[in-house]
Amino acid sequence: MDSARFRALGPALLLCCAGCSGLGVPQATTAQAGQVARAVQPPGKAADDLQSDFQRVIKDVLPSVVQIETESGLGSGVVYDGKGHIVTNAHVVGGGRSFRVTTANSKKPLTASLVFSYPQQDLAVVKLDAVPSGLRAASFGDTSKVQVGQVVLAMGSPLGLSSSVTEGIVSATGRTVSEGGDDGGTGATLANMVQTSAAINPGNSGGALVGLDGRIIGIPTLAATDPELGGGTAPGIGFAIPASTVRTIADQIVRSGRVTDSGRAALGITGRTFVDADFQPAGVVVVEVKDGGAADKAGIGPGDVIVRLGDTDITTITSLTEALAELKPGERTTVTFTHNGGEKTAEVTLGEQ
Template sequence: TQGIVSATGRTVSEDSTGGGTGATIANMVQTSAAINPGNSGGALVDLNGQVIGIPTLAATDPSLGGGTAPGIGFAIPASMVRTIADQIIRTGKVTDSGRAALGITGRTVLDETYAPAGVAVVEVKPGGAADTAGIRPGDIITRIGTNDITTLTSLAEALAADKPGQRTRVTFVRGAAERTVGVRLGEQ
């Protein structure tokens, strides 16, 4: 395997068990390195032997029944690995993930034409960013900042581009009324 780097700065979402979106990670390195179930975690190195990333996720191909797409993998950048590893060594846990969160559980909703139309808030974490901003279960999020939100994946990708503590605006529908509130993002 050559492990050619074909892109940097990619935002990638993993599938979660039972469908839906699992973790969304920004700033990934796209590589041709083979990543098979059970063998992620080795080093992706440059020609000088310097670690540039840790291969973690393989792209899937629906035409292969959801199997891995050959030659498309994603690695966590070495700088991110170093930051997280240092936190774990120092404190025994991740103290600053750098990943923004609203503090909700949500589901993609469809409009009358069955097109994705936003994210319905199912649950709000008490004291979280959404709770503090007045977002409630039943609200349908349609925009964060300048990003239209049509699916849970688009919500995760918008949040992956932001940082904890950052202020942004969230537009949602409650009943028949559209509302926009300022939110200080929390951390995952």
């Protein structure tokens, strides 16, 4: 995806001094946070109406956004139902099993336990050990109705600052991005992401991206990083897992304690990036094949190098993962691969990850 990279947004370490996060992440100023509002606000009464909309949504939704404390720092979460289930990012919970959760109505942190973490989609559900009175579940919207230019608010605990709100617009929909695995992320490739200009920082992970109708349209998860900024977060480019995906995965976890239907296509292989004689990435070499999987049935075996999936050229394991993220289990496509020095093409029916 050109030179851009993507970094998970939490958990973040607690601030130890004013004006210095110790995280090397540029912080949005008040002026930056107001740019979009100034751009979209008409004069007079319309501006007052927009401000009232902002305040109404914040009052309605912010009580459903919680702060999650792990052994490594802080992240955010969203109250999923009245039974104490909270949805967040898998990279927020990490390898933890128990957590401290601060809700809008709790005077002190509450204890919570992991229900299930699904790193492949970077989602997880934790459950409060005791449900406090007044716990308010969030309302999730219809991702298919999200439009570019739609005004949104991001709510969470960026850099440990609980109950923070920033605003922006939906910049794009349907993005496929891969998060790093060496900076706190899960390394997952995530499809159909919502891109937003709302300022989001480490600690926003697992929080809420909300429309002016008060419905959550996504869970903020990633921020783009720019190599020209020394790997720092690129301002105004963040990504959220769409509400439809959140509901699909969280419903299964709440109901069954695990994910039973991922909806993610798979070839049924273990592979790694293949480097040619010029030390350039040139495909994905198959290391292991799952018995009965899509690749196995198509005659693809260990040592073969996948160079194309459908019409998409494959040069790295990331490009293969991103190509698969655009497809669904059960779809038929072609795989072009090299075998014993010759190139072959096989038709496969994709399995499920």
